[in-house]
Amino acid sequence: MLIEPRVLKGFRDFLPEKELQRKIIINILEKTFGNFGFQPIDTPVLEYREVLLGKGGGETDKQVYAFKDNGKRDVALRFDLTVPFARFMAAHINELTLPFKRYHIDKVWRGENTQRGRYREFIQCDFDIVGLDNASADFEILQIMHSSFKAMGVDNITIKIAHRGIFNNFLANLNISDKSVEIMRTVDKFSKIGRDKVFEILTKLTDSDSAGKILDYIEPGKDFSDTLKKITAMSGGKSKSSDRLNEVYNFMKETGIENLFSLDPSITRGLDYYTGIVYETFLNDLPDLGSVCSGGRYNNLTSVYTKKDLPGVGSSIGLDRLMAGLEELGLLNNKDSGNSVIILNMDQLLQPHYHKLASIIRDSGLACEVYLDTKKIGNQFSFAEKKGISYAVLCGTEEYSSNTVTLKKLSTRENHNKITMNEAIALIKNDIIVKNNE
Amino acid sequence: MLIEPRVLKGFRDFLPEKELQRKIIINILEKTFGNFGFQPIDTPVLEYREVLLGKGGGETDKQVYAFKDNGKRDVALRFDLTVPFARFMAAHINELTLPFKRYHIDKVWRGENTQRGRYREFIQCDFDIVGLDNASADFEILQIMHSSFKAMGVDNITIKIAHRGIFNNFLANLNISDKSVEIMRTVDKFSKIGRDKVFEILTKLTDSDSAGKILDYIEPGKDFSDTLKKITAMSGGKSKSSDRLNEVYNFMKETGIENLFSLDPSITRGLDYYTGIVYETFLNDLPDLGSVCSGGRYNNLTSVYTKKDLPGVGSSIGLDRLMAGLEELGLLNNKDSGNSVIILNMDQLLQPHYHKLASIIRDSGLACEVYLDTKKIGNQFSFAEKKGISYAVLCGTEEYSSNTVTLKKLSTRENHNKITMNEAIALIKNDIIVKNNE
Numbered sequence: 001m002l003i004e005p006r007v008l009k010g011f012r013d014f015l016p017e018k019e020l021q022r023k024i025i026i027n028i029l030e031k032t033f034g035n036f037g038f039q040p041i042d043t044p045v046l047e048y049r050e051v052l053l054g055k056g057g058g059e060t061d062k063q064v065y066a067f068k069d070n071g072k073r074d075v076a077l078r079f080d081l082t083v084p085f086a087r088f089m090a091a092h093i094n095e096l097t098l099p100f101k102r103y104h105i106d107k108v109w110r111g112e113n114t115q116r117g118r119y120r121e122f123i124q125c126d127f128d129i130v131g132l133d134n135a136s137a138d139f140e141i142l143q144i145m146h147s148s149f150k151a152m153g154v155d156n157i158t159i160k161i162a163h164r165g166i167f168n169n170f171l172a173n174l175n176i177s178d179k180s181v182e183i184m185r186t187v188d189k190f191s192k193i194g195r196d197k198v199f200e201i202l203t204k205l206t207d208s209d210s211a212g213k214i215l216d217y218i219e220p221g222k223d224f225s226d227t228l229k230k231i232t233a234m235s236g237g238k239s240k241s242s243d244r245l246n247e248v249y250n251f252m253k254e255t256g257i258e259n260l261f262s263l264d265p266s267i268t269r270g271l272d273y274y275t276g277i278v279y280e281t282f283l284n285d286l287p288d289l290g291s292v293c294s295g296g297r298y299n300n301l302t303s304v305y306t307k308k309d310l311p312g313v314g315s316s317i318g319l320d321r322l323m324a325g326l327e328e329l330g331l332l333n334n335k336d337s338g339n340s341v342i343i344l345n346m347d348q349l350l351q352p353h354y355h356k357l358a359s360i361i362r363d364s365g366l367a368c369e370v371y372l373d374t375k376k377i378g379n380q381f382s383f384a385e386k387k388g389i390s391y392a393v394l395c396g397t398e399e400y401s402s403n404t405v406t407l408k409k410l411s412t413r414e415n416h417n418k419i420t421m422n423e424a425i426a427l428i429k430n431d432i433i434v435k436n437n438e
Numbered sequence: 439m440l441i442e443p444r445v446l447k448g449f450r451d452f453l454p455e456k457e458l459q460r461k462i463i464i465n466i467l468e469k470t471f472g473n474f475g476f477q478p479i480d481t482p483v484l485e486y487r488e489v490l491l492g493k494g495g496g497e498t499d500k501q502v503y504a505f506k507d508n509g510k511r512d513v514a515l516r517f518d519l520t521v522p523f524a525r526f527m528a529a530h531i532n533e534l535t536l537p538f539k540r541y542h543i544d545k546v547w548r549g550e551n552t553q554r555g556r557y558r559e560f561i562q563c564d565f566d567i568v569g570l571d572n573a574s575a576d577f578e579i580l581q582i583m584h585s586s587f588k589a590m591g592v593d594n595i596t597i598k599i600a601h602r603g604i605f606n607n608f609l610a611n612l613n614i615s616d617k618s619v620e621i622m623r624t625v626d627k628f629s630k631i632g633r634d635k636v637f638e639i640l641t642k643l644t645d646s647d648s649a650g651k652i653l654d655y656i657e658p659g660k661d662f663s664d665t666l667k668k669i670t671a672m673s674g675g676k677s678k679s680s681d682r683l684n685e686v687y688n689f690m691k692e693t694g695i696e697n698l699f700s701l702d703p704s705i706t707r708g709l710d711y712y713t714g715i716v717y718e719t720f721l722n723d724l725p726d727l728g729s730v731c732s733g734g735r736y737n738n739l740t741s742v743y744t745k746k747d748l749p750g751v752g753s754s755i756g757l758d759r760l761m762a763g764l765e766e767l768g769l770l771n772n773k774d775s776g777n778s779v780i781i782l783n784m785d786q787l788l789q790p791h792y793h794k795l796a797s798i799i800r801d802s803g804l805a806c807e808v809y810l811d812t813k814k815i816g817n818q819f820s821f822a823e824k825k826g827i828s829y830a831v832l833c834g835t836e837e838y839s840s841n842t843v844t845l846k847k848l849s850t851r852e853n854h855n856k857i858t859m860n861e862a863i864a865l866i867k868n869d870i871i872v873k874n875n876e
Contacts, residue, residue: 001493002742002743002744002745003488003489003492003493003742003743004743005489005525005526005528005529005743005744006486006489006529007481007482007485007486007529008482008484008485008486008507008511008513009509011482011484011485012482013479013480013481013482013526013529013530014479014480014481015479015530015533015534016477016478016479016540019477019478019479019480020477020478022480023468023478030461034805035800035804035805035806036800036805036806036807037778037780037805037806037807037825037827039454039457039458039825040454040457040458040461041451041452041453041454041457042451042452042457042460043445043451043452044445044446044449044450044451044559045483045515045545045547045559046446046449046503046515046547046559047445047446047449048444048445048446050441051441051442051443051444054441055439055441062508065484065507065508067505067506068505069446069503069549070500070503070549071447071549073446075446077483077484087443088443088451090443091443091444091445091451092451092453095453096453097821097824097825098811099810099811101807102454107483109483109484111507111508111509121482121483121484129810131811132810132811134810134811134812135789136789136793136808136810137810139790139793140793140808140810143793143797147800250790251789251790251793253790254790254791254793254794255790255793255794255797256794304440304441305440305441305442305443306440306443307440340475342475351573351574351689352577352688352689352691352692352693353692355574355577355578355581355689355692355693356692356693356694359581359693362473362474362585366473367472367473367474367475368473368474368475369474369475369539370574370578372537372567372570372572372574372575372578373536373537373569373570373572374572383535386535387475387477387535389475
């Protein structure tokens, strides 16, 4: 009786093509974060349920994979990288130098409804600065977002920004602070459910006068500074929060990237833990894709675990959604270099010699594989083509006895007959230089 | 009430230093595998329990993290990367080109006893060739093992090899094939429990005469070919298995790496699924560390999932044990380059300018971070030192007004006062070239 080799709903295998694409993107991101002095950390996939979900509350969040382990401990798979990071900071604060800048790119699990491109296992990519509450840190996260997209070949983005503190001042001004969580969650759905529906819900939450003012507030003005002026006025005038946002805007102008940013007071982020600036990122060529990178300032996230004050700001890239977008834009690459070599199997008896030749080629800095099977030469060429290999080295008994090889460029079928291995390597390297300069 | 920020027993946080070391090693391995034409794949962390553990058997293996998910499915966390790979091959055989060469480096989970450096969450690093049963494939795995260790700076290794088929022939010759699984498991413990204990167990399993012959069989001869002759004779003469091992030995000699290998018939690998060549790798400078890379040929692994014939051969690096060894040998590196730059915070008002300077430096190809806090300059230097940063750029009001910076090399405290940013970048790059040529 065979066992069906199936995977769980919402879970996926990644075949080489997709997995290579993913690794290339992750490498670009890691390099960008590293260029900004960010360092990688790792935390366990499995944690105490209490650590991830908090105390009390008998009923577990349905989306979380929680269970009892063999030692009867209540455990759960992490559902994001933010909560484990807060726990990490509280646990290791004495071993770390502040400000601490970290990134973490790895899988998380949520038992969500799997329709519409949502998966139960997916990768998050978080980068955060902890230990500072200032405009430099707020801005640096935005700058990294810009640099990351640029490094992936995506220049045409809009990062929409808002500030929770200014919104809170505005609600206080209207005397409706007690409803702030529900109001922000409603406003956050503006682009999904539309103006009328938002007005209806807000009217129920408050009254039609306040609902109208909230809709006014979230309407962007003609540009960043115009909108900032408007929401500052509506929130009762200049405040620490409006000063902060103004400062961040000055950083954008100084570094010449202010055109990427749009101040959009309707951005609130659903999550409760944000306390300051919040942002979402959209690919202008794919407006319906939704935000591919979101985050903000959270100044109380570690307070569940420690009394130490650890303000933070950070952002998270949804890698699955981003990769879907990059694929649509034709920006995915799955060939590491396209400069690899295959030694074809012309004569099974020469296999040990082929491995020796391959070693020499690899030692010269090129990727090289030996065709290990005994199939016909046509099959070998199509194997090479499928793997995107650029050059073939052929060595039959004639070449072997004269200590030479025949080099074939697979794209043009151009041959160099009976040359030495060193000549072949020199030809390949020269060809790569020419190709790279084209 | 605070929640204690603890992690589960056998699970670990990785702080930047350790995580960077791990990433550097993984990058070296991925590059090596890629150079041999191996491609990455990914499979889910969570699978149907039946897929991982087989049908029937009410009692779950105590080491496996198994549970019911919210949809009442019996699921489990993978305990290795081999079983999911067999499932993967059976599921995707029609989408893949054979021979298929893959690698997979990721976490697995086992609820093991946590003493003596064993963890419940750890990383495995597997590389396999599926779709071939020949000496070329057997050898290529061995060659990659050599190249991987060489790339990590470890040249002084011994790979111990044996062949299950020859051992089986030998046992058949003694008429004790029915006990082969128990005998191999006993022999596998030779280095741990010693000769006398092995003799005692083998005598109980068979008789003292057979036990003596088994101990003779597993005693290595004076060199590879001598040992091969001896076990060939004791297993009833030349066979397909002894021919294969002889062929693999010829590959080693042709590629000039035969000195790394030792034929040691006591190597059997405990696991049932091996059918041919088996091997373990030891660091000669740390003989007590145990094998850091083991594997072999398994020709029936996918037979649980498919009727297709999918012979395979592969190996697995235990990354935790290997990294412990590399650390002891002083071969771990946690600085990506040591060529990074920090812009110190001389004047809070100039923070936007500092971000602009940092952008210019990053655009030139160097890693650069801005010091984001307002601490005293001494604190800033010690921050830079802790992070292993090599160069500091200072820009106070004087430099700012003359559009210059002061460059400081942190190791020598050498200063270049009031130079342009471009001059500073040129000096850094030149210094790096000089350093790399030293």
